[in-house]
Amino acid sequence: MLHLRILAPATMTDEILEVLQTDDAVTGLVAVRDAVIKPPGDLITAQIAREGANDLICRLRAMRVHQVGSIELEQVGTWLSRSGFEAEIRTPGSSTDAVVWAEVAQRAYDETELNWTYLSFMTLATLIASIAIITDSQILTVGAMVLGPEFGPIAALGVAIVRRRLMLFRLALRTLVIGFLAAIGITIVLALIGRALGWITLAQVTGPRPATHFIYTPDKWSFIIAVIAGAAGVLSITSAKSVGLAGVFISVTTVPAAGNIALGVAIADGATVWGSTAQLLVNLVGMAIAGWLTLTVQERLWTRVSVRRARHMAIPRRML
Incomplete structure (x- = not known):
């Protein structure tokens, strides 16, 4: 499981949330409006199955999120989550084998x-x-x-x-x-x-x-x-x-x-x-x-x- 954190302008938040909400690899989705001071914008966090990270990052890059804000990924060492487990089950592939190109x-x-x-x-x-x-x-x-x-x-x-x-x-x-x-x-x-x-x-x-x-x-x-x-x-x-x-x-x-x-x-x-x-x-x-x-x-x-x-x-x- 990976932890995703996005800092993005408020004008892009709804579009980003739509992408994340429709992705089966995503769970634990959180959006905090007006939480970011520099650059001004919103904070979005989520847990994503490692197997689905590449496709998701490609979609976010296509939206130019990384150019107007930032996209961060980090490995979650220990996690206990039924929804997270189900997200990994739904996502094709193996988390150990998955290559996150970013x-x-x-x-x-x-x-x-x-x-x-x-x-x-x-x-x-x-x-x-x-x-x-x-x-x-x-x-x-x-x-x-x-x-x-x-x-x-x-x-x-x-x-x-x-x-x-x-x-x-x-x-x-x-x-x-x-x-x-x-x-x-x-x-x-x-x-x-x-x-x-x-x-x-x-x-x-x-x-x-x-x-x-x-x-x-x-x-x-x-x-x-x-x-x-x-x-x-x-x-x-x-x-x-x-x-x-x-x-x-x-x-x-x-x-x-x-x-x-x-x-x-x-x-x-x-x-x-x-x-x-x-x-x-x-x-x-x-x-x-x-x-x-x-x-x-x-x-x-x-x-x-x-x-x-x-x-x-x-x-x-x-x-x-």
Whole structure:
């Protein structure tokens, strides 16, 4: 169940209420006249079945409610309501499977913002990955994978393609490229300092590393794992139950590969640099493709659900 809140001019309230009252997914409808001070208008709230959110938001957007007021959606953690339960039963589809595209797009924009926090997490994760490579530590490698924030922009690339949002695609690509370049650049500088101090040796980077050898030796399994992880990650961020993201982060070696690139540059070892670069690209491309395909399938499936819902709502209530 989702909680819907609308701030709208008084002149639009009756039209909005008509849309909400005739929608089977809506319950708990409340209208408070002259409650909004800035911008002046009315407050409308309702509970809606998650399965019906997309169609309802599309109708409200077509009315330009979001341009003259605001539309807010938030997940209701716990709710006890007979009418709400009946609204979910009436609405075709599953609440867990339902993809609320407005929610997905908002999250995609939020996670592609290139800011100090994103760059800090990316840099710290890459530094931990480089130390994991030097010490050949699987535990540190996993820690770096979980800490890396790069999956958000990767998933946003798929959202941008499926929803045809060129600006989002540019933002996501810029955040990925600048984030990795900044993290690798800072790690290179610190690795050079560590080498000058004698803390990092050529043998530590190029010698046998049984626990972290996979970081710079991509193969067919690297791509397959990236595709599976990318699909799982997109399902986690689009469904009502956001689980499994930690497993996605641990499965792919984007950040460890970035850390190994920095070490390879610091010790001037071309094989390390190119092998790690290949691993990084394989993982990024695999996850981006998987995200796009998963979102495409979800969009097509929910288009069919929307058609079923439209037919369902067209049936006179006395016949149901």
